[in-house]
Amino acid sequence: xxxxxxxxxxxxxxxxxxxxxxxxxxxxxxxxxxxxxxxxxxxxxxxxxxxxxxxxxxxxxxxxxxxxxxxxxxxxxxxxxxxxxxxxxxxxxxxxxxxxxxxxxxxxxxxxxxxxxxxxxxxxxxxxxxxxxxxxxxxxxxxxxxxxxxxxxxxxxxxxxxxxxxxxxxxxxxxxxxxxxxxxxxxxxxxxxxxxxxxxxxxxxxxxxxxxxxxxxxxxxxxxxxxxxxxxxxxxxxxxxxxxxxxxxxxxxxxxxxxxxxxxxxxxxxxxxxxxxxxxxxxxxxxxxxxxxxxxxxxxxxxxxxxxxxxxxxxxxxxxxxxxxxxxxxxxxxxxxxxxxxxxxxxxxxxxxxxxxxxxxxxxxxxxxxxxxxxxxxxxxxxxxxxxxxxxxxxxxxxxxxxxxxxxxx
Amino acid sequence: xxxxxxxxxxxxxxxxxxxxxxxxxxxxxxxxxxxxxxxxxxxxxxxxxxxxxxxxxxxxxxxxxxxxxxxxxxxxxxxxxxxxxxxxxxxxxxxxxxxxxxxxxx
Numbered sequence: 027x028x029x030x031x032x033x034x035x036x037x038x039x040x041x042x043x044x045x046x047x048x049x050x051x052x053x054x055x056x057x058x059x060x061x062x063x064x065x066x067x068x069x070x071x072x073x074x075x076x077x078x079x080x081x082x083x084x085x086x087x088x089x090x091x092x093x094x095x096x097x098x099x100x101x102x103x104x105x106x107x108x109x110x111x112x113x114x115x116x117x118x119x120x121x122x123x124x125x126x127x128x129x130x131x132x133x134x135x136x137x138x139x140x141x142x143x144x145x146x147x148x149x150x151x152x153x154x155x156x157x158x159x160x161x162x163x164x165x166x167x168x169x170x171x172x173x174x175x176x177x178x179x180x181x182x183x184x185x186x187x188x189x190x191x192x193x194x195x196x197x198x199x200x201x202x203x204x205x206x207x208x209x210x211x212x213x214x215x216x217x218x219x220x221x222x223x224x225x226x227x228x229x230x231x232x233x234x235x236x237x238x239x240x241x242x243x244x245x246x247x248x249x250x251x252x253x254x255x256x257x258x259x260x261x262x263x264x265x266x267x268x269x270x271x272x273x274x275x276x277x278x279x280x281x282x283x284x285x286x287x288x289x290x291x292x293x294x295x296x297x298x299x300x301x302x303x304x305x306x307x308x309x310x311x312x313x314x315x316x317x318x319x320x321x322x323x324x325x326x327x328x329x330x331x332x333x334x335x336x337x338x339x340x341x342x343x344x345x346x347x348x349x350x351x352x353x354x355x356x357x358x359x360x361x362x363x364x365x366x367x368x369x370x371x372x373x374x375x376x377x378x379x380x381x382x383x384x385x386x387x388x389x390x391x392x393x394x395x396x397x398x399x400x401x402x403x404x405x406x407x408x409x410x411x412x413x414x415x416x417x418x419x420x421x422x423x424x425x426x427x428x429x430x431x432x433x434x435x436x
Numbered sequence: 437x438x439x440x441x442x443x444x445x446x447x448x449x450x451x452x453x454x455x456x457x458x459x460x461x462x463x464x465x466x467x468x469x470x471x472x473x474x475x476x477x478x479x480x481x482x483x484x485x486x487x488x489x490x491x492x493x494x495x496x497x498x499x500x501x502x503x504x505x506x507x508x509x510x511x512x513x514x515x516x517x518x519x520x521x522x523x524x525x526x527x528x529x530x531x532x533x534x535x536x537x538x539x540x541x542x
Contacts, residue, residue, distance in 0.1 A: 053470045072477040094466055101468075327482075340457050354481035361503060363481055404506035408483060409541065433510070 034130055035340065037062040038111050038278065043307030043329035045070025045092040050337030052101040056432030058340075060103045061129065063121070065110045068161060071093040074326060076164045078186035079354055080197055083168065085225035087161065097370070114282035116300060123364065135336055136279055136290055136298070136305035140272035140324060145180060149242030154250040155266045158185055170265045178253050178263040180239050182209040184355050185223060185269040190231050191357040201261055202226065203237040203253065213353070214364070214372055217387050218399050225360055234261075242266065272324055274309045275287060287311055289322045294346040296336040304339060306332035315348040316415075326350045350414045352407075359383070363407035366397030366414040375425040375431075378403055384411070393419045405432055413436040439530030442469045442487075445539040454526050460497075461485040461521030462537065469535040478522035483507040483542040485521035490534040497524045513538040 035051075035058050037044050044062055048070065051060055062070075069196075071090040079085050098105055110124035114134070121129045142157040144150070146435050154406045156167045167189075171177065182204030190200045201208075226233050243252035243260070252262045274289040285291040285299040289311030296304045296312070307329040314321040317417035331347050338345035352365040360383065371389035378385030378401075386406035389397040394417050398410025409432040413420065416436070424430055442450040452467040461515070464472035464485070473484035480503050486536055489497055494517040504523045508514055521535075 049468055052468055074477055074479070092465070093468065097466065097468060145453075326475060330473070352482075354476060354479065356479060356481075361481070402503070404480075404483075404503050405510065408507060408510035411542075 031408040033058045033132035035060050035133040035135065036129060036131040037135045037137055038064075038121070039307070039309075040064025040066055040068065040070050040105070040107065041074065041137060041139045041307065041329065042070065042092070042326050043139070043333045044135075045329040046102075046333035047137065047306065047336055048098055048103055048111075049093065050334050051340065052097075052103065054337055054341050056337070056341060057400070061106060062098075062103065062113055063106045063109050063123065063129065065108070065124075066160060067108045069093070069098070069105055069107070071161065072326075073160075074354075077158060077185050078192055079185065081164055081168055081171070082192040088428060089115070090161065094334070113277060114278055116282055116303075116339075117233075119302065128332060130212050132302065134303045134342060135340075136303065136309060137307050137329075137333070138278060138309045140274050140308040142268075143271045143273050145239065145268045145270060147239060147241050148254075149244060149250065150268075152242050152244045152250040153248055154264070155242065155268060157268055158189065159272070163329070163404065167265070167267060171196050174428075175199065175264040176201070176262055177265045177267065178203065178261055179267045179269060180207075180253070181269040181271070182233065182235075183212065183269060183271065184210065184353075186267070187226065187357055188355060189269065190226055191265055194229050194231055196228075200230075201232040201234065202279065203239055203255070204235050204262065205238045207236050208384075209235070211231070213368075214399055215368055215371070215387055215389065217374065217376060217380070218362070218401070219226065220356070221380055222360070225358060274311075274322065276309060279305065279309070287320070290336040294335075294348065295339045295344070296332050296347065297339065299414055304336045306336045312347065315346055316350050323351050325351060325353050333368035350411070352411065359402075361402050361404070362399065363404065364397070364399045365407060365411045366395075371396060373422060375422045377406060377426050377428070388413075388420075388425045389424075390420075390422065393421070395425075397421055409436055410431060438528060440526070440530060441532075441534045442472075443534065443536050444469075444471055445537055446516075448451065454530070456526055456528050458506065458526050459522050460487060460519070460524040460526060464521060467539070471541065472521060473541055474522060476522075477505075480504060480507065480520060481524055483510065483520065486511055486538050486541055487519055487521045488513075488515045488523075488536040488538065489519055490536070491517055491518045493533040493535075496527070496529050496533070503536070507542070511538065511542050513540070
């Protein structure tokens with residue numbers, strides 16, 4: 027895509043993917059002008075701490091920023107913050123912005139991320155019902171987390187459980203309502219779910235499984251004061267957080283006629299079906315060489331890997347995205363590190379001690395390691411990363427044998 | 437305030453300014469030093485901020501934690517003075533410190 031004339035590359039979005047792309051381009055000395063347009067008033071920042079130490083008030087806003095804003099300016103990159111892209115005109119190769127201006131592009135990168143899935147039940151517009159996706163959401167929730175208040179969290183996934191841990195630390199009384207029959211059901215096996223259940227319960231969180239929410243109750247001020255469950259039960263609340271997942275942000279791409287399928291469809295080089303438009307991060311459904319299929323992933327690792335791939339593509343280098351996905355979470359003294367996707371496993375192998383809070387679950391499919399979930403066991407995660415990447419075939423007997431060093435398996 | 441010098445595997449030097457209270461990883465990332473990714477933002481979850489502290493400065497960098505030790509034990513470029521940059525909090529005593537970067541991150 028490089029030619030002699032100076033061209034303009036525009037990045038839409040200001041999250042982890044956009045920020046990593048800016049950095050990769052400046053490190054590669056990308057010769058073209060780069061403009062990032064983001065609706066949020068902040069330079070690219072990290073979302074993982076929002077549900078953890080930022081919510082707990084342990085770190086300040088500036089520490090969330092991926093880089094000090096001055097570094098982008100020094101590199102000649104322009105951040106247009108607090109501006110929304112309303113429309114992509116592919117014929118004229120320009121963008122209509124919310125401040126009524128137009129912005130020309132030669133190459134465009136969509137890094138539009140995702141938005142939270144809303145719960146549409148009776149009373150879901152009441153005051154006191156929160157979602158958590160950005161700094162503003164987190165600031166609003168944090169202001170309400172006062173010791174002794176009752177926080178009801180709808181959804182027992184990563185965000186719900188991380189908030190439960192952070193809020194509990196602050197003396198808030200937390201109830202988690204999970205509709206499935208175990209925690210984090212979508213992303214992990216029963217051993218980790220049960221371990222986390224015990225962990226949260228012993229920390230004082232009231233965890234209710236199989237609890238489907240059908241409505242919210244309000245006081246005379248229009249503030250939420252309770253949650254109604256499908257079984258007729260009621261749970262009192264001062265604050266509610268709904269954390270039931272995200273939906274890829276594809277509206278701009280769809281309106282521009284780009285191929286979308288629950289995510290902007292891209293290949294292993296992050297290219298959409300328009301040769302001048304790339305897409306990266308949460309908003310994409312990418313051709314994943316590792317799984318050899320189209321995959322959508324909501325994770326930092328996916329965002330940064332795709333961003334680095336996009337930088338290579340913009341530099342006309344061939345660097346396909348082919349690494350297995352990985353994830354992490356911190357809750358209380360639990361460090362959870364996960365690699366691969368475990369959904370299709372036919373065998374699970376436990377190594378280490380659940381009681382000692384140091385163990386790993388290896389997920390096998392037809393004898394190959396396809397995923398590893400490690401609790402306070404970084405070596406198992408690091409070895410697992412290699413085993414999954416190499417699609418190693420290792421027997422259950424070897425994986426569970428404490429006399430065989432994990433490191434010897436790679 | 438003070439200076440830390442990062443030296444890439446190909447000997448490219450980056451002289452950076454720091455303020456106490458930050459971490460070695462954050463200073464490298466803030467200055468876009470290539471070879472330090474810090475993908476997890478400093479939560480000791482990813483192992484992409486491996487650095488090798490110059491011998492004479494190693495004693496100033498504190499102790500290696502258990503999780504950090506496990507992560508470091510997995511890199512083939514492990515040296516006696518290896519650290520994960522996110523686990524080293526910067527103090528004024530580190531002014532002038534030299535830190536080498538490995539060829540590859542984990």
